Amino acid sequence: MSQQKLRIAVQKSGRLFEDSIKVLKDAGISIDNGKEQLKASSRNFPLEVMYLRNGDIPQYLRDGVVDVAIIGENVLIEKGKDIIRGEKLGFSKCKVSLAVPKSFKYNSINDLDGLKIATSYPNTVKDYLQEKGISADLHIINGSVEIAPNIGLADAICDIVSSGSTLFKNGLKEVEVMLKSEAVLAISPKISEERKQILEKLQFRLKSVLNARTSKYILLNAPDDKLEKIISLLPGMRSPTVLPLAEKGWSSIHTVINEDRFWEVLDELKSNGAEGILVAPIETMVL
Numbered sequence: 001m002s003q004q005k006l007r008i009a010v011q012k013s014g015r016l017f018e019d020s021i022k023v024l025k026d027a028g029i030s031i032d033n034g035k036e037q038l039k040a041s042s043r044n045f046p047l048e049v050m051y052l053r054n055g056d057i058p059q060y061l062r063d064g065v066v067d068v069a070i071i072g073e074n075v076l077i078e079k080g081k082d083i084i085r086g087e088k089l090g091f092s093k094c095k096v097s098l099a100v101p102k103s104f105k106y107n108s109i110n111d112l113d114g115l116k117i118a119t120s121y122p123n124t125v126k127d128y129l130q131e132k133g134i135s136a137d138l139h140i141i142n143g144s145v146e147i148a149p150n151i152g153l154a155d156a157i158c159d160i161v162s163s164g165s166t167l168f169k170n171g172l173k174e175v176e177v178m179l180k181s182e183a184v185l186a187i188s189p190k191i192s193e194e195r196k197q198i199l200e201k202l203q204f205r206l207k208s209v210l211n212a213r214t215s216k217y218i219l220l221n222a223p224d225d226k227l228e229k230i231i232s233l234l235p236g237m238r239s240p241t242v243l244p245l246a247e248k249g250w251s252s253i254h255t256v257i258n259e260d261r262f263w264e265v266l267d268e269l270k271s272n273g274a275e276g277i278l279v280a281p282i283e284t285m286v287l
């Protein structure tokens with residue numbers, strides 16, 4: 001059994017921190033707390049966690065100082081094109097967009113030609129504009145980008161948009177969505193064969209956790225004469241389990257359903273005679 005540990009980078013503090021720790025915890029990996037130490041080991045999995053700035057992580061991966069990381073996909077697109085992109089993790093969903101003041105009469109990207117754009121994502125903007133045959137004057141700043149047009153620093157901005165409230169509060173409107181992002185597992189091109197084996201175990205666990213997060217276990221009672229119709233409404237993992245109830249003419253159906261689909265079919269289930277519908281979360285789902 002290998003003594004090596006997989007070295008994973010997690011954002012020290014910020015938008016990704018809590019969900020990153022949670023996904024590892026749900027995968028049964030407990031980390032001795034104390035991110036002040038900047039380095040911690042798991043008690044029950046060969047994993048060493050390094051708490052780093054999100055923006056610094058691509059360089060650490062490139063250098064092979066860490067083997068994997070949980071990072072915003074947008075950061076990899078900006079400065080980690082050579083880094084291997086693994087599983088999408090389903091949290092920290094956002095867009096990287098271009099925005100202009102509300103009063104700006106925007107018709108197309110051509111309206112930005114020759115203008116000044118403030119951003120923390122210069123490479124992403126450059127690539128996007130180049131593809132559209134536009135050139136702009138980029139003003140690179142690290143934060144509070146949305147304030148730039150209001151203080152006369154730029155005509156437009158490119159930054160992260162999630163709810164859109166920061167844009168709204170600063171009198172801006174989104175005009176182009178350049179990319180969509182979420183947290184992903186990023187893998188160093190220099191990872192050793194030995195550590196790759198630990199990574200495969202981690203990926204297997206993460207996949208099982210992520211499958212479970214988007215699925216629900218559903219139990220319901222159905223009159224036997226409606227069984228066929230009700231089962232057709234419930235696309236399960238393979239096919240649902242059907243058990244007879246003590247009361248004649250009734251059965252209990254058990255299955256797993258994608259939570260997005262569940263609310264869509266609920267009314268149809270009820271109108272076809274389903275009763276006593278129970279929906280339960282699933283902790284882990286191995287497919």
Ligand SMILES: Nc1ncnc2c1ncn2[C@@H]1O[C@H](COP(=O)(O)OP(=O)(O)OP(=O)(O)O)[C@@H](O)[C@H]1O
Pocket residue numbers: 011012013014015016052053054055056071072073074075092093094160161162163181182183
């Ligand atoms: N408002 C938001 N909603 C959803 N996801 C977001 C939002 N803002 C940022 N993100 C995602 O979370 C990541 C980390 O953002 P955060 O603001 O915590 O750190 P940062 O300032 O970009 O990086 P660093 O850790 O280097 O300080 C971003 O790269 C992006 O993928």
Ligand SMILES: O=P(O)(O)OC[C@H]1O[C@H](OP(=O)(O)OP(=O)(O)O)[C@H](O)[C@@H]1O
Pocket residue numbers: 015143144146159160161162163164165166167
């Ligand atoms: O569309 P919204 O929901 O308003 O989210 C977008 C804002 O969130 C992020 O900033 P954050 O709060 O992380 O601050 P930061 O600039 O200090 O990173 C991002 O840089 C935007 O400013």
Ligand SMILES: [Mg+2]
Pocket residue numbers: 015
């Ligand atoms: Mg931020």
